[in-house]
Amino acid sequence: MMMRFGLGLLLATVAFPALADPLPSWNDTATKEAIISFVERVTDPASGDYVDPADRIAVFDNDGNLWAEQPMYFQFIFALDTFKTMAAADPSLAKTDVLRAAAAGDLGGVMAAGEAGLLEVVQASHSGMSIEAFQDSVRAWLDTAVNPKTGLRYRDMTYQPMVELLRYLRDEDFQTYIVSGGGIQFVRAFSEDAYGIPPQNVVGSYLDYDYAVVDGAPTVSQGADIAFIDDKAGKPEGIMRHIGLRPIFASGNSDGDFDMLQWSTAGEGPRLGVLLHHTDGVREFAYDRDSHIGRLNRGLDEGPGLGWVIIDMANDWNRIYAGAQ
């Protein structure tokens, strides 16, 4: 019995490698072919494009790229839900127009103040607790909160094709990183479960931190001020601070990722930039140049000329969400 099992395993590994499609949720289009071709070239020691595993750095934006971002960034919905609960327990917390709107669940009232309004709610809901306590609250929310557009839990709205791509790259000795405009500690609360990416491989925006002994317990807490926004030019900057290497593979979906892709693909040697174009209004959401969330304009204009691969979601993916069949 043992020998038969061993032999079967051997045969499965040796005889049928072509059957093991690493990207089953991707249709067999030019997009999939371009990605696989790139990976094969940089991992083949006989190839002139071979890249040492130490330099196989792959970076991925999160919102709208690894999971959905409609009707708005999920972290902002978490912040609103959290602040609403906080203000119900202590109404004095709702001390500005934006925070009164948030306390009343008036999304339009918060959005009226633009990005500053959203950040105000993030600060009010994320500050002053230990990072571990904050992440526990994120996980508790993700376990139950449901997206109003799809009826799916937010945590189930990760993209299955991207989960496969991340795994494929790691199987080929790439180091996969998330480089998110969202909060670094928010994303870390679920990145291992959702994407197989551990906390130390997440780059993102952050509040200032405060280390102190609190009730006898040494504790790192999140402060009230936003210390860094990991978006646009902040993405290459955040990568050089956090990773210290220029990626050879960069994947994003909005013009907030433009600088990251521009810098990653401009270095010497083989490089690949990938942009996810939200073209599927039936299974997901269709938006690009005029969207308030995840606007993609410059990338569509300049990306193809820079050799970037554009994923056409409607055409290139045969499955969308990891959490729904």
Place this chain on the structure above:
Amino acid sequence: MMMRFGLGLLLATVAFPALADPLPSWNDTATKEAIISFVERVTDPASGDYVDPADRIAVFDNDGNLWAEQPMYFQFIFALDTFKTMAAADPSLAKTDVLRAAAAGDLGGVMAAGEAGLLEVVQASHSGMSIEAFQDSVRAWLDTAVNPKTGLRYRDMTYQPMVELLRYLRDEDFQTYIVSGGGIQFVRAFSEDAYGIPPQNVVGSYLDYDYAVVDGAPTVSQGADIAFIDDKAGKPEGIMRHIGLRPIFASGNSDGDFDMLQWSTAGEGPRLGVLLHHTDGVREFAYDRDSHIGRLNRGLDEGPGLGWVIIDMANDWNRIYAGAQ
């Protein structure tokens, strides 16, 4: 011949595991025993103290802990050497008392302004160039610059016992990180060669960064302002931002490392804090409570009561520098 070689290798591996001392530059003292005992407990699946590899985070201060720091932090000597060269080419750069002293090679004049003076020279010598160009200049300096006290190159003044400890921990599936008060990009220029630690596993102080397309080349440069000092309370904060996990093993040598050890060793489960006490005035340097560089005072008073292991360099190490026998 081939078979004999194969057999010999097999015997060496299987029959004499006890001969493979992972820490040959450490004397067989209680210090070495405490470190090995900790590692064996957290890596033995049958032990109640077993820790999953994902959580085996080990952090090490650099200056005075992985390499020497006398007569002053090597990065400051690099900064002085660099600025002197810059000011010789362009005297107008020496526009303050501190910078005039630096240009004249007057170390005392720079030190007279305290830490602020040192930082001013760092800023003047590190800013405005791409991070890659900066690291090239660090490596060029390390290839030739010699420490006035020992006559050794700075790069050869890494501590062999610590290089062995880092390797031993990695062999036991720890993830080793440097958490330095020094500059993150300075340390990254040599951390892989010196310690087997890649850029992404270095946490440190940093200037602000600037991303721009310079002469057609997308470039991340170091700006003029110090954005973060990774010292004292900054160390736990820097670790939570960069790694996002609380270490189970923390190693330092000065009170600048106190908070990092306090926080790392206060968590649940098995933890080890290690302080290097510079007791060897013959082979290295002897200093602690009254030193201007690497002062160790609180750690000596409180460390033992917190269960930290104190390395007595004179007694515990049979070899000091990796670059000299």
